[in-house]
Amino acid sequence: MDEPLLAIDDLRVTFRTPDGPVRAVQGVSLRIASGETVAVVGESGSGKSQVMLAAMGLLAGNGAASGSVRYRGAELVGLSQRALNRYRGAHLSMIFQEPMTSLDPLYRIGRQIAEPLLYRGGLGARAAHARVLELLDLVGIDAPEQRISAYPHELSGGQRQRVVIAMALANNPDILIADEPTTALDVTLQAQVLQLLADLQKRLGMAILFVTHDLGIVRRLADRVYVMRDGAVVEAGAAADIFREPAHPYTKTLLAAEPRGVKQAVAEDADEILRAEGLGVRFRLGGGWFGRPGPDLQAVDGVSLTLKRGQTIGIVGESGSGKSTLARALLQMIPYDGTVRFQGDQFSGRARSGGNPAGLLRLRRNLQIVFQDPFGSLSPRMSVGRIVAEGLLVHHRELSSTERERRAIAALAEVGLDPVHRNRYPHEFSGGQRQRIAIARAIILKPQALILDEPTSALDRTVQSQIVDLLKRLQAEHGLSYLFISHDLAVVRAMADTILVMHDGAVVEEGPSAELFERPRHAYTKTLIAAAFDKRAIEGVASS
Numbered sequence: 045m046d047e048p049l050l051a052i053d054d055l056r057v058t059f060r061t062p063d064g065p066v067r068a069v070q071g072v073s074l075r076i077a078s079g080e081t082v083a084v085v086g087e088s089g090s091g092k093s094q095v096m097l098a099a100m101g102l103l104a105g106n107g108a109a110s111g112s113v114r115y116r117g118a119e120l121v122g123l124s125q126r127a128l129n130r131y132r133g134a135h136l137s138m139i140f141q142e143p144m145t146s147l148d149p150l151y152r153i154g155r156q157i158a159e160p161l162l163y164r165g166g167l168g169a170r171a172a173h174a175r176v177l178e179l180l181d182l183v184g185i186d187a188p189e190q191r192i193s194a195y196p197h198e199l200s201g202g203q204r205q206r207v208v209i210a211m212a213l214a215n216n217p218d219i220l221i222a223d224e225p226t227t228a229l230d231v232t233l234q235a236q237v238l239q240l241l242a243d244l245q246k247r248l249g250m251a252i253l254f255v256t257h258d259l260g261i262v263r264r265l266a267d268r269v270y271v272m273r274d275g276a277v278v279e280a281g282a283a284a285d286i287f288r289e290p291a292h293p294y295t296k297t298l299l300a301a302e303p304r305g306v307k308q309a310v311a312e313d314a315d316e317i318l319r320a321e322g323l324g325v326r327f328r329l330g331g332g333w334f335g336r337p338g339p340d341l342q343a344v345d346g347v348s349l350t351l352k353r354g355q356t357i358g359i360v361g362e363s364g365s366g367k368s369t370l371a372r373a374l375l376q377m378i379p380y381d382g383t384v385r386f387q388g389d390q391f392s393g394r395a396r397s398g399g400n401p402a403g404l405l406r407l408r409r410n411l412q413i414v415f416q417d418p419f420g421s422l423s424p425r426m427s428v429g430r431i432v433a434e435g436l437l438v439h440h441r442e443l444s445s446t447e448r449e450r451r452a453i454a455a456l457a458e459v460g461l462d463p464v465h466r467n468r469y470p471h472e473f474s475g476g477q478r479q480r481i482a483i484a485r486a487i488i489l490k491p492q493a494l495i496l497d498e499p500t501s502a503l504d505r506t507v508q509s510q511i512v513d514l515l516k517r518l519q520a521e522h523g524l525s526y527l528f529i530s531h532d533l534a535v536v537r538a539m540a541d542t543i544l545v546m547h548d549g550a551v552v553e554e555g556p557s558a559e560l561f562e563r564p565r566h567a568y569t570k571t572l573i574a575a576a577f578d579k580r581a582i583e584g585v586a587s588s
Contacts, residue, residue, distance in 0.1 A: 047117050048075040049251050050099070050136075050219055055111035055121075057094045057103065057275075068094045070275040071111070076219065076251050083254040083262040083283070085298065086272035087504040088475065092255050095272075096221050100138055101128040115219075133164045137217040141224035143204035147196040153207050154192035160214045179210040184240060201363060202233035209240065216248065223255040230362040230531040231575040238265060257504045259298060260534075260576075263287055271295045301505040303512050303538035307356055309556060310541065314352040317493050317525045318374070318411070322382035323347045323393075325369050325549075343369045344380070345549040351493060354519065356526040358540030358557065360533060360572065366549040367529045371495045374527070375413060376404055386411060387492065409439045412486035416498035418478035422470040422485075429466030432456060432484045439489055455484040459514060476507035480514065487518060493525040500535050512538055533576040537561055545569045 057069035069091045076082045084092045098109040101120065113120040115131055140146045147156060154176050161172040173192075180188035183206040196204055205225060212220055222241065226234040238261060245252055254266060262269055262283060269286050271279040271294065279292040290296045325344035344366045351357055359367050373380040373393060380393030387410065389403030397404045412435075415421040422431055433452040436443055443451075453463040459480040470478055479499060486494055496515070500508040512535060518524055528539050536543065536557075543560050545553040545568065553566040564570045 047114075049078050049080075049116065050076045050253070051112070051114045052095070052099060053112040053114075055095060055098060055109065055113065057091070057098050057107055057109050059104070060106045060108075068107075068275050069098065069109075072270075072272070072275075072277050074270050074277070074280070076253055078218065078251055079245070079249050080268070081245065081252045081254060081266050082268050082270070083256060083266035084270045084272060085256060085259065085262055087257055087298075087506060090272040091275035092272045093223055094275075096138065096223055096253065096255055100132060100136060100221070101125065102138075129164075133160045133217065134215045135217055136219045136221065137212040137215075138221040139205075139208050139212050139223065139225045143201070143208045144196060146208050147204060149196055152193050152195055153199070157207065157211050157214060160211065164215050175214070176210075179214060180207075182213070182244070183207070183210045184236075185210075200233075201229055202236060205229065205233075205237055206240065209237075209244075213244065213248070217250060219251045219253060220245075221253045221255070224257070226256075226258070226261065231533065231572055232362055234261075235575040241265075259287075259302075259505065271298070297506065301509045303505075303509055303535045305516070305538050307516075307539060307541040307557065310352050310355045314354060316350060317353055317355075317387060318351040318527075319349070319385045320374060320382065321348045321384075323370065323373055323384070324381035325366070325373050325378060326381075342549050344373060346382075347544075347546075347549075347551055348382075349544060349551075351525050351527060353492070353525055354523050355542065356519070356528055356540045358536040358543040359527060359529045359546060360531060360536055360543060361546035362531060362572075365546040367546055368497055369549075370546070371413065371497055371527065371529060374495065375411065376407065405439075409435075409489050410492040411495065412489060412491040412493075413495040413497060414479075414482050414486050414499050416501055418475065418482040419470060421482060422478060424470055427467050427469060428456070428473070428481050429453075429463075431470070431481065432466070432488055435485065435489050451488055452484075455488040456481075458487065458518070459484045460510075474507075475503055476510060479503065479507075479511055483511075483514065483518070487522070487524075490522070491524070493527070495527045495529070497529045498531070499528075501530065501532055508532075508535060515539065533561075533572060545572070 053073045055069055055072045059066045059068060072095050084095065086092050097103050099113045103109060109121055111121060115135060120128065120131065157176045157179060158172040161167045161175055167175060176192060177188045180191060185191050185203060185206055226237050229237060241252060242265060256262060266283040269281065269283045270277050271292065273294045279286065279295045286295060290299055323344055324346055327341045327343055347370055349357060361367055372378045374384060376391055376398045382393065384391045386407045389400055389406060391398030391400055429449065429452050432455050433448045436448045436451065452466060456463045456466060461477060461480050500511050503511065519526065528536060530536050540557050543554065543557050544551050545566065547568045553560065553569045561573060564573055
């Protein structure tokens with residue numbers, strides 16, 4: 045049998061901690077051949093990223109690797125950093141999950157892409173500049189002559205990911221390790237990046253080692269799959285075989301974790317909770333020379349909606365479509381044109397306190413929000429018990445500290461968390477547990493409606509399903525109404541009975557969930573659905 049391009053045998057990774065050694069990887073073995081796409085899948089904490097970091101010699105300072113990692117027969121484990129540099133970038137390259145943290149905000153992208161060419165490729169400045177333009181064109185960046193001087197913050201999420209891919213490809217590596225490269229992207233951008241990687245693989249003949257928890261990506265792209273749990277490989281084989289007939293119970297759990305179910309529509313005569321009519325939000329962009337005002341950006345353009353008791357309206361669209369801006373307007377957090385009515389109180393977005401100070405306090409108590417990133421929305425300086433009870437200090441000042449703690453305990457128990465841990469801090473909990481804390485903070489006030497802004501996008505599929513089930517249960521028990529904002533159409537399909545599709549600030553299509561998914565009318569809606577569910581979508585979206 046021919047020697048594989050990369051062979052990992054009995055790899056073990058251990059981290060030294062104050063509480064003793066943590067064995068993150070326990071005897072992993074895998075193979076990848078030239079031109080092959082291999083996926084390593086598993087939930088957060090399964091050890092899949094640590095396998096790749098160990099292979100690249102990029103473990104944290106308190107980590108140590110043992111076992112064998114061979115590239116074309118050459119052993120990499122135990123090499124010095126200087127020796128490893130002969131392989132990194134030139135033969136093995138890596139794309140990390142979050143492009144904004146992979147790029148230096150102080151340097152133009154052209155300079156960042158040129159660095160591996162200057163220091164690894166041995167090119168001069170002129171040749172490196174030409175190669176950077178070639179790479180930007182290769183990864184599909186429009187007008188590379190202009191973009192070469194841009195800073196990372198001046199690019200969209202999809203463009204930044206393409207720049208990171210260009211950096212990884214600079215010296216024509218044999219193996220590209222892609223660590224969750226599409227997790228933070230909208231479905232259409234995700235499809236574009238996946239198609240880009242597939243095209244580059246065909247053109248350059250490289251192997252791709254894909255690290256992900258998204259089984260939809262694996263189903264579309266991978267030749268073979270390794271399933272990891274608790275630091276070990278529990279199942280491996282051809283992708284088609286594993287999806288058709290998984291053998292291990294954990295693999296079956298992962299495959300069954302896709303959000304399922306259908307939300308039944310509410311009765312026609314259900315009480316109206318929230319109505320918005322003709323909502324418009326404009327932002328003034330940066331001014332020009334001599335203090336001249338810049339142009340206006342119409343972030344939300346004439347949006348109207350009606351939310352009834354027990355109803356879930358899914359609001360979908362790509363980043364920049366106006367979804368979150370619409371939510372901020374409904375919460376009276378930014379000026380807007382049009383009117384908002386919430387349980388009989390009317391608000392104007394151009395008046396102080398919405399023109400209704402008493403009504404604003406009632407709205408803030410009865411219309412709560414759960415944000416996308418629970419770690420960013422929870423104060424690291426406060427215990428979980430204090431975080432959950434904080435709203436009571438504003439809206440129920442008459443309560444004693446004992447009663448506030450009692451209600452916090454009840455709220456934590458209701459979202460499936462052990463109240464005994466209420467004196468811990470957010471960093472001591474997992475991502476799914478932190479999102480449950482954020483939900484507990486919202487429901488402790490017994491609101492009538494929740495705005496859920498991408499509440500599951502950063503979570504593994506199994507945890508996503510748990511949060512979806514939790515939200516469904518809370519809705520059924522308390523008659524809650526939801527505005528569910530997301531670019532994950534699989535989750536929206538399971539949660540919403542009505543859907544609004546937003547594009548460039550406007551609603552381009554709306555209707556019952558089942559009807560919209562089965563018979564979409566607008567071309568943009570068709571593109572979103574294809575990118576999320578159709579195995580052929582990669583080609584279609586990439587060419588659009």
